[in-house]
Amino acid sequence: MRFDSAGLQVLSREECMRLMASCPIGRIVFTDRALPAVQPVNFYLDGEDIVIRTTAGSKLAAATRRTIVAFEVDDFDTVARTGWSVTAVGHARAAEDPAETARLAALPLTPWAPGSRDHFIVIAAEQISGRRILRAA
Amino acid sequence: MRFDSAGLQVLSREECMRLMASCPIGRIVFTDRALPAVQPVNFYLDGEDIVIRTTAGSKLAAATRRTIVAFEVDDFDTVARTGWSVTAVGHARAAEDPAETARLAALPLTPWAPGSRDHFIVIAAEQISGRRILRAA
Numbered sequence: 001m002r003f004d005s006a007g008l009q010v011l012s013r014e015e016c017m018r019l020m021a022s023c024p025i026g027r028i029v030f031t032d033r034a035l036p037a038v039q040p041v042n043f044y045l046d047g048e049d050i051v052i053r054t055t056a057g058s059k060l061a062a063a064t065r066r067t068i069v070a071f072e073v074d075d076f077d078t079v080a081r082t083g084w085s086v087t088a089v090g091h092a093r094a095a096e097d098p099a100e101t102a103r104l105a106a107l108p109l110t111p112w113a114p115g116s117r118d119h120f121i122v123i124a125a126e127q128i129s130g131r132r133i134l135r136a137a
Numbered sequence: 138m139r140f141d142s143a144g145l146q147v148l149s150r151e152e153c154m155r156l157m158a159s160c161p162i163g164r165i166v167f168t169d170r171a172l173p174a175v176q177p178v179n180f181y182l183d184g185e186d187i188v189i190r191t192t193a194g195s196k197l198a199a200a201t202r203r204t205i206v207a208f209e210v211d212d213f214d215t216v217a218r219t220g221w222s223v224t225a226v227g228h229a230r231a232a233e234d235p236a237e238t239a240r241l242a243a244l245p246l247t248p249w250a251p252g253s254r255d256h257f258i259v260i261a262a263e264q265i266s267g268r269r270i271l272r273a274a
Contacts, residue, residue, distance in 0.1 A: 006195065007251035025213050025220075029166050029173045036166045036207040038175065040222045058143065070173040076162050081249045083162075085177045112218045112270055114144035133249055 011130030016086040020073045021045045029070035030063045044109040048125045053111050056119040064092040064121055071123050082135050090126035148267030153223040157210050158182045166207035167200045181246040185262045188241055190248050193256040201229040201258050208260050219272050227263035
């Protein structure tokens with residue numbers, strides 16, 4: 001096991017991907033009118049791409065068009081004070097090709113929020129890092 | 138109840154503060170070398186200030202010095218597909234006054250990560266917004 005300077009276990013890319021796939025909710029981190037912004041979304045991990053379903057007119061769709069975003073997933077046990085987090089950083093793009101959109105629409109990704117959501121944001125997990133807090137000795 | 142254009146319930150500032158105080162873990166959103174960054178941390182809500190305990194030499198301490206950050210807290214039920222999220226945006230600063238540092242050190246805020254952490258980051262919740270996803274009808 002490898003630990004960082006803060007004493008947290010450093011997770012491998014493989015472990016990060018496995019943990020990310022285990023969780024239906026993540027948080028997309030972007031910039032909105034020059035301010036840091038964050039929005040929880042449900043997502044599907046399609047290979048190493050993070051797929052989010054939203055509406056074409058949403059703030060999220062506008063703010064993440066051709067930009068670099070972060071995407072964070074975590075799970076903590078507040079009683080044991082243990083847990084993990086994984087953050088991917090990469091380019092976000094809107095799926096525009098009809099064949100790709102049709103393929104993404106067939107993924108097991110149903111929006112939690114109400115309304116029709118047929119706009120797909122695809123984030124490439126170009127950099128990925130993960131940490132785990134182990135139970136204190 | 139008020140709903141936004143995405144069909145999510147809009148929470149009042151009072152409700153946002155109450156929910157934020159109910160949760161020990163949040164995510165600080167900032168910029169690290171011009172890239173969006175996010176890090177989960179445990180925190181204490183001190184009035185309307187978010188207090189985080191870290192080490193003076195940490196990346197988080199360096200990246201959040203005199204800047205505007207976002208701070209997000211959420212809780213989702215992945216079976217019922219319901220939940221809420223609250224995001225505060227405001228100026229972050231390092232506590233430097235010895236009297237303030239002593240007061241913050243006495244708060245019920247114990248770092249989850251190992252090691253000594255005697256550097257306090259204080260975020261003023263200047264803007265706050267919250268949303269709730271209700272159970273689908």
